[in-house]
Amino acid sequence: MGAHALLAPSSAKRWMTCAPSARLEATMPDKDTAYTREGTIAHAMAESILRNLLKSEPKTFPEAGLYFETYGTEIAEFCRTCEREGLDWREMAETVYENYCRLVYETYLGAKLEDPEAVLLIEAKLKLGEFIPEGFGSSDAVLIYGDTLEVFDLKYGKGVKVEAEHNAQMMCYALGAYCGQGEFYDIANVRMTIIQPRLRHESSWSMTAPDLLHWAHNELKPAALKAWKGEGEQTPGEHCKFCKVAAKCKALAAHTLEVSKDTTEPGLMSLEEIAKLLPHFATIKSWISSVEEFALEAALEGDTIPGYKLVEGKSNRKFKSDEEVRKALKEAGIPEDSYLKPRELKTITDLEKTLTKKGFKTILGDLVIKPEGKPTLVEEADPREQWSKAKNDFKDIIDNL
16 A cells, blocks of 8 residues: 555545644554455556556447456456455456446546547546645546546445535545646636445536635645644544544544533433434444444553453354255255255345346346335435325325325
């Protein structure tokens, strides 16, 4: 893994909101997890695919089978890497190819129809030093056509959906690409696109180049200088979720423990008082998880947590070998119906992998339904239609009218 900038664009929202966090995080080592390795492999695969397409310059995006046949050796190497990490290489290859590379390359082809001189840059270096001390990084893909510059960001994880609007990370990417490439082009507009292929989510947002520079001079640069010096107060909030020092942050601990103290009257809380607590729960849950995880890791490394000890957790019984169990039962003359489950239908996801998405849609598309989701409490700003108990109770009658 490459070096990371102290004030990395990926954590811009955090250090712009909580200036001391950058210096505090620098005291903690980077964690190499299964999720980070998975993301690294997916990004490397996407980079390889797009670079190969730019070299061969097909006029339409090739079908997966044709591409994988042409670049089989290269794809096979990524597949072997996935297998070593215990990852599903079929899912990664198909998801990255169809739901990320296709969108980027087809956007590029569309741009070339508008501007034959359109340029697609892969892993473009970002020029951020003017606004962020020792700032650097790279963007997954940068497309320049006409008077527009567009940056693409691949997020391979299956966590929450991320929106591009007013996204500090994406604005830093756009700024770095603009400062690095914009001087060679007459750029008036910038566009930022986040692609989360495993969530089938795409989010784009545009702004003018002057507006981006105004933000950079008046918001980004002052915040970056403050963060570089480690000045200001620790400011807890939902941006703490991925902070490396969240478990040890006194400001976050104080915030989460103080939230409920607004309800000074004894007795039961009103709905209004509960409503005031709800926005803080995501931060509180994340903080609790980070503290528990940090304490466990410290204990595993030999540190003593006062009042606590490590013990062996509960586990369920399991067979050493299912194959040997089946063999022993068969030799004992036990009927198969007594120990084998009936054959079950594979899941939709597994059948899509077996049949390919096109084959699945042709054969089973009309047989797929999407049941109503469980009622969930969200903020009023959420765009989804409000759930109605009465409407839900009479849904079958309404559908049959």
